[in-house]
Amino acid sequence: MIENNETVQSLKERELFQLSEDAQKEWGQIESELFAPKFQSDEEKELFLKECFEGKRKFPWHAQGQSIKVTDTKLVNAVIPAGGIGILGGTGTGRPDYETEMNVTESGDKIPSKTVRIEIGQNRNKEAILKEIEAVRKEHPYAILGVNVLYAIGDFEEIVRAIGDQGMVDVLYVGAGAPYDLSKIMEKYPQMRYMAIVSSAQAVRLLEDTGERCKSKGTRRPDGYVYEDKIAAGHNAIINPRKDKSAADHIREMQAETSKPIIFAGGVKYQEDVQKALLPKEYGGLGVNGVGLGTRVTITDECPIPNETLKDIHLNSAIPVVRREKFSPTGLPSTGKINEKEFWDKVEELKNSTKRRCNDCLIKPEARKNYPELAHCKFISVKPEDADYQFCIGPFLDAAIRGEPWAIYFMSVINEKDPIYLDKNGEARVPTVSEMVGYIIRNEVPEWADKE
Numbered sequence: 001m002i003e004n005n006e007t008v009q010s011l012k013e014r015e016l017f018q019l020s021e022d023a024q025k026e027w028g029q030i031e032s033e034l035f036a037p038k039f040q041s042d043e044e045k046e047l048f049l050k051e052c053f054e055g056k057r058k059f060p061w062h063a064q065g066q067s068i069k070v071t072d073t074k075l076v077n078a079v080i081p082a083g084g085i086g087i088l089g090g091t092g093t094g095r096p097d098y099e100t101e102m103n104v105t106e107s108g109d110k111i112p113s114k115t116v117r118i119e120i121g122q123n124r125n126k127e128a129i130l131k132e133i134e135a136v137r138k139e140h141p142y143a144i145l146g147v148n149v150l151y152a153i154g155d156f157e158e159i160v161r162a163i164g165d166q167g168m169v170d171v172l173y174v175g176a177g178a179p180y181d182l183s184k185i186m187e188k189y190p191q192m193r194y195m196a197i198v199s200s201a202q203a204v205r206l207l208e209d210t211g212e213r214c215k216s217k218g219t220r221r222p223d224g225y226v227y228e229d230k231i232a233a234g235h236n237a238i239i240n241p242r243k244d245k246s247a248a249d250h251i252r253e254m255q256a257e258t259s260k261p262i263i264f265a266g267g268v269k270y271q272e273d274v275q276k277a278l279l280p281k282e283y284g285g286l287g288v289n290g291v292g293l294g295t296r297v298t299i300t301d302e303c304p305i306p307n308e309t310l311k312d313i314h315l316n317s318a319i320p321v322v323r324r325e326k327f328s329p330t331g332l333p334s335t336g337k338i339n340e341k342e343f344w345d346k347v348e349e350l351k352n353s354t355k356r357r358c359n360d361c362l363i364k365p366e367a368r369k370n371y372p373e374l375a376h377c378k379f380i381s382v383k384p385e386d387a388d389y390q391f392c393i394g395p396f397l398d399a400a401i402r403g404e405p406w407a408i409y410f411m412s413v414i415n416e417k418d419p420i421y422l423d424k425n426g427e428a429r430v431p432t433v434s435e436m437v438g439y440i441i442r443n444e445v446p447e448w449a450d451k452e
């Protein structure tokens with residue numbers, strides 16, 4: 001039934017990175033820069049951010065933005081005191097509930113009209129993300145705050161403009177596509193920096209292009225890049241890296257293309273991953289400016305996904321992590337876990353009603369005509385040979401925060417037997433954000449953990 005899938009193998013043995021004495025000293029400095037201080041004013045924060053973007057210091061660790069509703073206010077409010085850059089997931093934040101608001105009776109008489117569905121879907125997203133931003137700002141008025149909005153989404157521009165007008169976000173992160181039209185939109189928001197999430201130097205070249213083709217597109221260019229490795233969780237970038245190139249090859253090519261900061265994300269799980277990414281080249285590192293954590297942040301006590309689900313799915317080695325080429329209506333491959341039976345039963349159950357509940361979340365305005373891959377939802381234009389894939393990923397993703405057994409759980413490969421996930425009795429335990437980041441960056445194992 002499922003084609004083009006690839007079970008992503010478990011982690012190889014940890015490859016310890018042997019540091020020379022000099023490298024160890026350098027790492028000591030870098031490590032201290034990975035935790036943001038508590039800022040007392042906007043000016044102080046701005047000075048700090050300026051230094052980060054000018055490459056004068058490393059960025060604090062990033063909790064990469066995860067939608068739908070995974071990196072929410074509660075999670076970001078835990079990331080900030082743990083010294084990280086909290087990035088709210090800004091895609092589908094206000095999605096209406098499929099089971100109730102978009103519900104369809106046998107006779108179909110409860111379906112809201114398409115106009116209403118679009119209205120509900122899109123307006124709510126905007127309102128919901130603005131509220132989340134406000135809530136974080138109330139707790140942390142001067143912290144560095146980011147929002148991640150997927151370019152592939154239909155209300156992308158509206159959301160970006162709303163966030164820009166609100167003026168509370170420091171850095172916008174844009175994934176799932178090359179955001180050419182942002183150059184123009186972002187002219188209006190000089191206070192908000194933006195980073196494009198890419199997976200190759202080719203994407204950087206396209207986004208930095210100032211040639212004739214781009215003249216009408218505005219003057220701003222990304223302030224930096226997040227390189228997302230192909231083993232990252234969630235939707236993977238559309239300009240896929242060539243399979244024969246390593247992450248290091250891609251990073252080197254990107255560094256040759258731009259002197260702007262680069263954050264490395266995808267498969268960062270241990271201190272040695274962070275060291276390899278951040279140490280300067282003379283010490284065997286890649287010399288990037290920061291690291292982003294996705295899956296590791298998802299498996300924390302403050303994540304909205306219930307702890308029991310994290311134990312039953314994420315920390316259950318019997319359920320494999322799979323990369324699926326044809327799983328998402330965005331047309332992008334994606335990586336994560338599902339309970340096969342429950343998932344396919346739900347696909348079957350929703351088969352006849354999903355289309356009627358559609359709120360056109362991926363339909364692009366005219367501006368997107370240069371980017372046909374994302375111009376429309378693959379679900380709507382489903383081809384007969386893709387009949388098994390007639391489902392909308394939306395309800396399966398937002399079901400994750402409710403811990404539904406049939407949900408899609410985006411994640412990359414972890415070692416479920418890591419001490420950070422086992423208590424002294426060998427039982428699965430979900431760490432807090434602060435414990436998780438202490439484990440990764442400082443190699444600290446919590447008191448309650450099985451240290452053997």
Ligand SMILES: Cc1cc2nc3c(=O)[nH]c(=O)nc-3n(C[C@H](O)[C@H](O)[C@H](O)COP(=O)(O)O)c2cc1C
Nearest residue numbers: 064065066067175232233234266267294295410412
């Ligand atoms: C549950 C989940 C949701 C995600 N949602 C998004 C998203 O909305 N936008 C995005 O650019 N990346 C998304 N990602 C990717 C992460 O932001 C991050 O780049 C990636 O997880 C890094 O790889 P790692 O999981 O191996 O650490 C998601 C990842 C997860 C696990």
